[in-house]
Amino acid sequence: MIDWNSIEAADCAVPADRPMEELVRGLSHALADPDPLIRDGAAYSVLSAWIDRGVIDEPRRLALGDEMAARFSDREIQARTFAPLVLDMLVGKGDFRADWVAAFERWYPSERDLRGHDEKLGWLHAVAHGADLLGRFGGHPEVAPVRMLDLAAARLTAHTDHVFDQLEDDRLATAIARILTRSDMSERDATTWLEPVGTCFGADRIRTPVPAHLTNCLRTLRMLYVFADRGVRPNAASAPQALHHHEAVKAHLAAVLDLIVKR
Template sequence: MIDWKSIEAADCAVPADRPMDDLVSELSRALADPDPLVRDGAPHTVLATWIARGAIDAPRRLELGDEMAARFADDRTEARTFAPLVLGMLVEAGDFAAGWVDAFERWYPAERDLRGHDETLGWLHAVAHGADLLAGFGLHPEVAPGRMLRLAAARLTAPTDHVYDQLARGIARVLTRTDLSERDAVGWLGPIAEHFGADRISTPVPAHLSNCLRTLRLLYILADRGVRPTSELPAHPLHHREAVKSALATVLDRIVRR
C-alpha cells in the first residue's frame, strides 16, 4: 500500500516509481475507506493537490468523476458521502460531465443517512458535502441554476430525523449567478411553502421542519449581507437580493404562522 502520509509530507510530489493509473485507483479506494483516518487524511490532501496542480491528466480525471458519480449508488454511507467531495474538486478544476449532475440529483434528496459523525466511520456530512457540490454545479455555465435551487428545495422537504444547518451557503452561492432570472431566484421557494405551510407545527418541532427554518433564516442573512466563497474572499452579493429577501420572509411567515 502506498504511504500517502510520506507523499503529503513531500509536498505531494508524484512518485516516479508507480503508474498514475495505479496511484489514482488507490486514491479513489482510499476516499471510500471505512477507516476515517484513511478516508479523511493524507489521501484527501494528495488527491486535491494533484487535481489542482493538473498532475492527473484530463482523461483520468473524467474517469475518476464517472467513478464518483456511480458511487452515489454505493451501499456504504462513507462511499456515497465522500463522492461529492471528489466531484467538487474536479468541477473546480474545470472538469464536467452532464451525467455527474444527473447522478447527484438522484442521490442528494434521497440520501437518508444524514449523520454528521459516526463513532466508527468518522465524519460523513452528506448534507454539507452535497451543499458544496450543489454550489459547484449551480455556478457552472452548463448547469441551469434553477435546477440546483429546486434540488435544494427537494433536499429541504425530504423527510429525515437528522438536524443539519449546512445547506444555506450552498444555496446562496448559486443565487450569486448574474444570469439567474428573478423567477428562478424565488420560484424554488414555492414548493417549500406548500410542503410546510399546510399543517400546524407540532412540539417538539420535527427535524425536517427545523432544518428548513434554520436554512431559510440563515439564507435571509446571506441575502442581506452577501456570501463568501471562502473565508479569505470578500462577500459576493446575491442576484435579485431584494426579491429573494422578500420571498424568504413571506415563506418563513407562512410557515411559522400556520
C-alpha cells in the first residue's frame, strides 16, 4: 500500500521504488475512496503537486483525464464529485480533450446528490467542484463561453430539494462571473443564457416555504450581480477584473430577479 502521507511530508518527492504507472493508478483510486481522510488528504495534495510540477507526463495526464470523465457516471457520489477537481488541475496544466467537456455537460445539471458535506463521506461539493470546472472550461479558448453559460443556467434551473450550503452558490456565481470576463462575447452572448432562468422561475408563483431550487437561483444571481458591479478576481492573488458587458449583465440580472420576486 502506498503511504501518501509520507510522500506529502517529503515535499511530494517521487518514491524511487515505485513505477509511475502504479503511483498514478493509486492516486486515481484514492481520489474516489469513500474515506475522506484518504480522498481529501495527502493523495489530493500529492496529485496536485505532481501535475503542477510535470512529474506526471502528458500521456498519463490525458489518460487520467479520460478516467475522470468516465467517472462522472460512477455509482459512488464521492467518485463523481471529485472527478471535476482532477480535471480542473489537468486543464489548468494545459491538457484538454473535447470529450471531457461533453462528459461534464451530461453530469453537472443532472447530479441529484448536492450535499456539501456528509458526516461519513466528508466533503462532496458537487455544485462547488463542478463550478470550478465550469469556470475553467469557460475560460478555455477551445470552449465557447456561451456553452458554459448555458450549462450554468441548466444547473440553476434543475429541480432539487436541497438548498446549496457551504457557499456553493458563491462558487457557482464566481465561476459564471469569470466566464463573463471573456472579451470574445457579444452583449447577447453575455446575457441570453439568463432567459431560460427567468422563464423557468418567472412562470411559477412564489410560495412559502420558498422551494430550494428557487432559493439557490436567487442567491447565485444576487452574488453574480455583485461581481457584475464590482468585478471578480481571476484567481485569489489577482485584482478584481471587470465583466465584459457588465452594465448589460447587471440590467438583465436585475430584470430576471425582478421577474422572480415581484409577483
